[in-house]
Amino acid sequence: MTTISVLGLGAMGSALAKAFLKNGYATTVWNRTEAKADALVAQGASKASTIEQAIEASDTLVLCVVTNDVVHAILDEAKDAIQGKTIVNLTNGTPNQARDLAVRATKHHAEYLDGGIMAVPPMIGTEAGYVLYSGPQPVFERLEKTLRALGGTKYVGADAGLAALYDLALLTGMYGQTIGQVQALALIRSAGVEAEGFMRDLLDPWMKAMAAFSTEFAQQVDAGNHTENVVSPLGMQAAAFHNLIDAAGEQGVSADLFKPLQSLLNEAVDQGHDNADLSVLVDLLRR
Ligand code: NDP
Numbered sequence: 001m002t003t004i005s006v007l008g009l010g011a012m013g014s015a016l017a018k019a020f021l022k023n024g025y026a027t028t029v030w031n032r033t034e035a036k037a038d039a040l041v042a043q044g045a046s047k048a049s050t051i052e053q054a055i056e057a058s059d060t061l062v063l064c065v066v067t068n069d070v071v072h073a074i075l076d077e078a079k080d081a082i083q084g085k086t087i088v089n090l091t092n093g094t095p096n097q098a099r100d101l102a103v104r105a106t107k108h109h110a111e112y113l114d115g116g117i118m119a120v121p122p123m124i125g126t127e128a129g130y131v132l133y134s135g136p137q138p139v140f141e142r143l144e145k146t147l148r149a150l151g152g153t154k155y156v157g158a159d160a161g162l163a164a165l166y167d168l169a170l171l172t173g174m175y176g177q178t179i180g181q182v183q184a185l186a187l188i189r190s191a192g193v194e195a196e197g198f199m200r201d202l203l204d205p206w207m208k209a210m211a212a213f214s215t216e217f218a219q220q221v222d223a224g225n226h227t228e229n230v231v232s233p234l235g236m237q238a239a240a241f242h243n244l245i246d247a248a249g250e251q252g253v254s255a256d257l258f259k260p261l262q263s264l265l266n267e268a269v270d271q272g273h274d275n276a277d278l279s280v281l282v283d284l285l286r287r
Contacts, residue, residue, distance in 0.1 A: 116167025
């Protein structure tokens with residue numbers, strides 16, 4: 001059976017270690033602030049006092065620390081101890097950071113999988129959350145049963161950077177939604193309207209109704225065809241968009257979050273995309 005060392009016992013690393021323990025895996029834990037290991041030791045984990053001990057204890061090393069700079073610092077300290085080990089790095093980072101770590105691991109004769117956690121700590125070990133993985137497919141397939149202790153698994157490709165890219169694209173969608181929500185609530189609160197009822201009865205259903213068009217939107221992007229069956233042409237939307245900016249000003253709300261989108265819409269109009277769907281903006285951004 002796979003043996004696992006979890007390095008990094010913050011909110012997420014602790015949840016990961018707990019899930020491995022719950023599934024019967026021999027789990028060693030290490031954290032810079034040692035006291036965070038105590039609750040896991042009480043649940044059956046072995047505590048490593050040094051990074052080297054943690055690495056030597058197991059064949060699979062799961063890293064989950066604040067940034068990939070810290071991952072590099074951990075590997076600096078372990079020197080040659082990672083030889084022959086499998087590293088599963090679940091620290092949030094960029095595609096190139098993941099690729100650099102994969103090169104570093106290969107140089108030290110270690111295997112490397114990168115992962116992007118699409119969950120918050122209470123979702124770990126449940127089917128509500130999943131982890132994206134990228135790196136060598138045979139390594140993923142060998143470990144998949146073990147990794148399922150954490151929840152769902154989605155393998156996205158051999159390029160080590162892909163899990164981070166998918167992760168950040170998903171977070172981008174989420175933060176885009178956050179931008180819309182905070183701006184909408186700032187507008188509505190500026191007139192003293194209660195946010196809860198507005199969200200429940202109007203904004204949430206509206207967002208869901210608009211999401212019904214998202215598959216078609218993505219198909220247009222794949223096809224590079226943005227001008228068929230367009231019901232809300234970009235030119236019309238650009239002409240009305242300044243009302244969002246002006247209304248915010250009238251209500252004493254900053255419109256800074258939305259001004260970049262206005263600039264992009266105007267640029268699309270300048271380039272003659274008046275009759276296109278908003279999906280054409282994807283092509284404009286990829287300049
Ligand atoms: P926490 O802030 O709870 O924990 C951070 C961890 O990094 C701790 O173990 C901390 O050690 C360690 N650390 C920080 N600096 C150093 C250092 N210089 N040397 C050694 N260890 C260090 O963060 P989370 O556990 O929540 O997040 C961990 C990773 O998981 C991040 O990359 C995050 O983006 C990602 N993630 C988190 C999610 C969440 O909802 N929490 C969701 C999805 C991904 P110490 O205890 O000693 O400070």
